[in-house]
Amino acid sequence: MSDQRPNIVFIMSDDHAAHAIGCYGSRINKTPNLDRIAEQGMRFDNCFCTNSICTPSRAAILAGTYNHINGVTTLATRMDNGLLTFPKLLKEAGYQTAVFGKWHLGTGPDHCPTGFDDWAVLPGQGLYHDPEFIFKGPDGGERRKVKGYVTDLITDFCLDWLKDRDEDRPFCLLYHHKAPHREWETDDKHADMYSHEDIPEPDTLYDHYENRAQAAAVATMQVGDHMWEKDLGEPIPKELERDARRKWAYQRYIKRYLRVVASIDDNVGRLLETLDETGLTENTIVIYTSDQGFFLGDHGWYDKRFMYEESLRMPFMIRYPKEIAPGTVNRDMILNVDFAPTFLDYAGVEAPDAFQGTSFRKLLAGHTPEGWQTSMYYRYWMNGSHHNVTAHYGVRTHDYKLIYYYNDGLGQEGAVDPTMQVGHPPQQVRASCLDLAPEWELFDLRKDPAELNNVVNDPAYGDVVTELKAELARLQGKVGDKPCESPKAREGGVT
Numbered sequence: 239m240s241d242q243r244p245n246i247v248f249i250m251s252d253d254h255a256a257h258a259i260g261c262y263g264s265r266i267n268k269t270p271n272l273d274r275i276a277e278q279g280m281r282f283d284n285c286f287c288t289n290s291i292c293t294p295s296r297a298a299i300l301a302g303t304y305n306h307i308n309g310v311t312t313l314a315t316r317m318d319n320g321l322l323t324f325p326k327l328l329k330e331a332g333y334q335t336a337v338f339g340k341w342h343l344g345t346g347p348d349h350c351p352t353g354f355d356d357w358a359v360l361p362g363q364g365l366y367h368d369p370e371f372i373f374k375g376p377d378g379g380e381r382r383k384v385k386g387y388v389t390d391l392i393t394d395f396c397l398d399w400l401k402d403r404d405e406d407r408p409f410c411l412l413y414h415h416k417a418p419h420r421e422w423e424t425d426d427k428h429a430d431m432y433s434h435e436d437i438p439e440p441d442t443l444y445d446h447y448e449n450r451a452q453a454a455a456v457a458t459m460q461v462g463d464h465m466w467e468k469d470l471g472e473p474i475p476k477e478l479e480r481d482a483r484r485k486w487a488y489q490r491y492i493k494r495y496l497r498v499v500a501s502i503d504d505n506v507g508r509l510l511e512t513l514d515e516t517g518l519t520e521n522t523i524v525i526y527t528s529d530q531g532f533f534l535g536d537h538g539w540y541d542k543r544f545m546y547e548e549s550l551r552m553p554f555m556i557r558y559p560k561e562i563a564p565g566t567v568n569r570d571m572i573l574n575v576d577f578a579p580t581f582l583d584y585a586g587v588e589a590p591d592a593f594q595g596t597s598f599r600k601l602l603a604g605h606t607p608e609g610w611q612t613s614m615y616y617r618y619w620m621n622g623s624h625h626n627v628t629a630h631y632g633v634r635t636h637d638y639k640l641i642y643y644y645n646d647g648l649g650q651e652g653a654v655d656p657t658m659q660v661g662h663p664p665q666q667v668r669a670s671c672l673d674l675a676p677e678w679e680l681f682d683l684r685k686d687p688a689e690l691n692n693v694v695n696d697p698a699y700g701d702v703v704t705e706l707k708a709e710l711a712r713l714q715g716k717v718g719d720k721p722c723e724s725p726k727a728r729e730g731g732v733t
């Protein structure tokens with residue numbers, strides 16, 4: 239009898255926010271193929287990343303650990319490919335494994351993909367048109383340029399691999415899109431999409447960051463003001479007032495973003511059709527997620543990094559006809575570190591003790607185990623680098639979010655510290671963040687889901703602040719992280 243363990247197709251895009259997916263109630267686009275996964279399976283409304291940035295989130299997903307454990311805290315820290323990851327464990331257990339597309343965990347013999355029977359990945363972010371790929375080979379692989387559009391090419395690689403696989407053994411395929419990462423270059427097919435319509439603006443597009451910590455105001459990720467010409471494909475009119483410029487730039491930005499998303503949707507459709515045609519649908523787990531969320535003009539921003547909702551939330555839809563009821567929605571909290579133990583659980587492989595996440599297979603079967611997590615720990619380390627977002631950590635429960643901006647790079651590679659001002663490449667030092675004193679933010683998510691009003695100093699929330707600080711300390715202890723003890727943090731009252 240052939241091996242009955244389920245196959246896994248893990249689809250992950252880059253910077254695709256849940257609010258640009260139809261099944262999450264998008265007001266700005268349609269994604270019929272992605273929606274199919276939710277219609278035939280389960281949608282998670284509270285899936286969160288533990289550090290909202292590409293490389294660290296990918297390491298957390300593969301290794302099932304927080305970034306202070308796996309060492310991948312910033313974009314500059316590459317993943318040691320000797321780390322234990324779920325694909326390695328699946329391969330050892332007899333699965334055929336492959337990854338195609340975005341890797342972004344480093345290149346060369348020490349950082350290229352390991353634990354895969356086959357792979358082809360983009361160097362760094364990669365290009366949208368005629369990209370170079372690194373193909374599996376000795377000494378970290380072999381680079382070769384391939385003609386075509388990146389989203390189509392990554393799908394072609396996956397479909398070819400599926401065709402050539404050994405049909406008697408289960409497989410785990412990591413189908414990882416580069417899109418819709420900046421700078422959002424469309425293919426010809428979608429180039430005219432939305433050209434004769436306006437896309438609805440988010441409610442917080444004209445946010446000017448009052449009633450918040452200074453961190454929001456100093457971030458340089460505003461739509462329009464902090465973009466390059468190549469982000470929008472045309473020069474940004476300097477003569478417009480700030481809000482008018484934001485309005486102008488939003489339409490150009492969001493249309494470019496959504497055109498790139500439309501190509502993902504088409505290509506995921508191709509893959510789902512192939513699974514249907516080859517009789518694989520019934521015994522294959524299909525997941526769609528993104529390495530983090532993204533600001534789609536929310537708070538006037540693009541990019542991610544902050545612990546705010548649009549950036550923290552990951553889309554997560556999953557289909558597995560044998561165990562997951564169709565059209566179901568789950569509001570329990572799951573985290574990116576929980577993915578690896580869940581995949582291993584389905585494959586009948588025990589998760590190693592070193593993995594910090596927890597399998598949510600029971601949630602998928604419709605049962606929430608007693609004591610399931612109702613709070614989560616977040617930490618962004620890359621102080622003051624791209625977009626001048628300062629380092630912070632915090633805790634989110636179903637009702638509240640407490641954030642502590644400690645504003646210090648703490649010597650992390652790729653982060654900016656006060657000591658780096660002298661002799662450091664000037665483009666990486668945007669000194670405005672370096673003078674900020676540590677600050678706290680508390681949001682009441684029930685009353686203020688858009689996170690516009692920091693109530694940390696409101697006496698009515700005194701008990702909530704005390705409880706959440708205790709919960710933050712408990713979670714830090716549980717995952718083996720420590721409170722920040724830099725001089726700046728001590729100034730802010732953390733001991």
Ligand SMILES: [Ca+2]
Pocket residue numbers: 252253291292529530
């Ligand atoms: Ca990303």
